[in-house]
Amino acid sequence: MYRFGVDGRKYPNATSLGPHGVLEDAARNGFEGVFFRTVLDLSPDLDRNVLQSVRNLADRLGLYLEIGLGKVNPYNTAEAPEVRAIGEGDYLLGMQRMIAACHEDLDCTELWADTANFQKYSWGIHANDRFRTDVTWDEQLLATQSFIQRLAPVLREHGCRVNVETHEEITTHELVRMIEHVGEDVMGITLDLANIVVRGENPMDAARRAAPYVHLTHIRDVLLTFRPYGLERDIRACGDGIIDWTDVLSHLLKYQPSLNLSVEMVSGPTRNRIELFSPTWQAAHPDLSIRELMDLVRFANEAESRIARREIPDRDDYYPEGGLDTAGQIAFARQCLDHVRSHMPPAIPTGDLHA
Numbered sequence: 001m002y003r004f005g006v007d008g009r010k011y012p013n014a015t016s017l018g019p020h021g022v023l024e025d026a027a028r029n030g031f032e033g034v035f036f037r038t039v040l041d042l043s044p045d046l047d048r049n050v051l052q053s054v055r056n057l058a059d060r061l062g063l064y065l066e067i068g069l070g071k072v073n074p075y076n077t078a079e080a081p082e083v084r085a086i087g088e089g090d091y092l093l094g095m096q097r098m099i100a101a102c103h104e105d106l107d108c109t110e111l112w113a114d115t116a117n118f119q120k121y122s123w124g125i126h127a128n129d130r131f132r133t134d135v136t137w138d139e140q141l142l143a144t145q146s147f148i149q150r151l152a153p154v155l156r157e158h159g160c161r162v163n164v165e166t167h168e169e170i171t172t173h174e175l176v177r178m179i180e181h182v183g184e185d186v187m188g189i190t191l192d193l194a195n196i197v198v199r200g201e202n203p204m205d206a207a208r209r210a211a212p213y214v215h216l217t218h219i220r221d222v223l224l225t226f227r228p229y230g231l232e233r234d235i236r237a238c239g240d241g242i243i244d245w246t247d248v249l250s251h252l253l254k255y256q257p258s259l260n261l262s263v264e265m266v267s268g269p270t271r272n273r274i275e276l277f278s279p280t281w282q283a284a285h286p287d288l289s290i291r292e293l294m295d296l297v298r299f300a301n302e303a304e305s306r307i308a309r310r311e312i313p314d315r316d317d318y319y320p321e322g323g324l325d326t327a328g329q330i331a332f333a334r335q336c337l338d339h340v341r342s343h344m345p346p347a348i349p350t351g352d353l354h355a
Contacts, residue, residue: 002249002344003064003260004337005033007218009041010265012326019054023061029330031337033064035216035262037112039098040082042067046097051105064260066216067102068112069095069162072151074143075135076116092147096154103158110215112190114165115144128198130169130284137169137284145178148187155186163216165190168198168272172209173287179213191252192218192264193243197233198272200285202292204247211251218264219336224300225307225315230276231300234315235266237332239339242299250345261340263333268323269315 008014008022011034017025019042026034036042043050058065070080077084077091087094102108116129130137148162155162164175166189179187191214193203203222207214221241223234238245252259275281276293306312324332 001258002253002341003032003258004341005031005035005064005066005260005262006333007262007264008034008036012265012267012329020057023054023057023063023065027061027063029334031063031333033066033260033262034058035066035112035218035260036068038068038070039102039106040070040086042106044082046086046101046105048101048105051101055106065106065108066110066112066260066262067106067108068216069098069102070113071115072113072144072147072162072164073115073129073140074147075132075140076129079117092150095151099151099154099158099160103160109158109160110188111160111162112165112216113162114167114190115140116167116169128169131280141170141174141178145181148178148182152182152186161186161188161215163188163190163214165218166192166196166206166210168195171199171285171287172196172201172206176209176213184213187213188215189213190216190218192220193248194218194220194222194233194235194241194264197222197224197231197296198274200274200276200288200293200296202289202295203243205289205292205295207248208251211255214252214256214259217252217259217261219261219340220264220266221336223303223312223315224274224296225303226300227273229273229278230281231274231296232315233272233274234318235270236318237339238263238336240312240318240335242303245340245343246345249340249343253345261337263336265329265333266324267329268319271315 006026011022014022023034042054070083071077083094084091086097102111166172175189189210191210193207196203196206221236221238221243223236223241224231307314
């Protein structure tokens with residue numbers, strides 16, 4: 001049975017609340033669990049007493065607890081100096097120590113990771129690490145695969161798996177190929193369907209591709225509209241976007257009948273450019289499906305028509321000026337979970353899951 005929770009790092013006032021406060025507030029607001037991005041969010045120095053107290057509190061509150069590691073792309077480790085510090089100057093050792101702490105002190109074995117940050121600059125596609133000019137994306141993928149392979153022995157020792165997020169820079173095609181190479185016992189997927197449209201993927205098709213390997217989630221919806229460069233992604237609450245949650249959940253339920261669904265909350269507009277008309281963008285997507293790309297164009301056309309009929313708010317009217325306050329962010333999460341809960345498909349026999 002699915003349980004419904006929230007992302008702890010994006011929880012309102014998370015910094016002032018601290019991990020214990022986030023758990024308590026999430027429980028008060030009726031959520032069933034919390035997903036923390038990295039174990040260092042709970043204790044920057046991996047203090048066993050602190051970590052175990054978080055685990056004990058989650059258990060007392062009846063909440064699921066999910067945790068992560070951080071960046072597994074060696075070309076991005078400079079953006080996570082805290083991991084290197086835990087390893088006393090050695091990033092790999094830092095990750096190994098974090099994996100051990102997740103298992104031994106938190107009893108968490110499905111661990112989140114990502115391959116890059118989205119750089120918030122105004123100069124187009126090169127703000128995305130996929131388009132870096134100092135290193136190619138293929139080189140970054142190969143380095144990431146190699147790094148996870150080097151983590152594999154400690155992952156297997158602790159019965160853990162690193163679940164790489166479908167972040168804005170990586171595709172489900174690339175993640176599945178990497179999993180097939182390193183082994184699904186040590187690598188899986190954290191599914192965030194609001195991200196994959198940035199890479200030209202239809203969320204429903206992406207969910208089908210990723211479903212056998214999904215062990216963690218970020219839940220939210222997305223709207224697409226036309227722009228001179230192609231399309232723009234705008235994050236919305238579930239039910240206010242293009243994602244068919246019954247279809248998505250039917251794929252996930254087949255493989256993971258007890259998957260936790262964690263909302264990644266937002267405080268205001270979160271937009272990304274999908275530069276369909278750029279030859280550079282087009283060349284950077286060798287797996288791009290014309291059918292899926294045309295689906296995105298169709299979704300945008302439907303959204304523009306609905307906006308013109310005033311059935312849904314325009315991009316500039318969806319969030320209040322100044323962004324969502326604490327109550328608004330909680331309401332965003334509740335709408336996501338209520339909508340997803342109401343669109344749960346009937347139970348599906350699992351059988352031979354990889355057939």
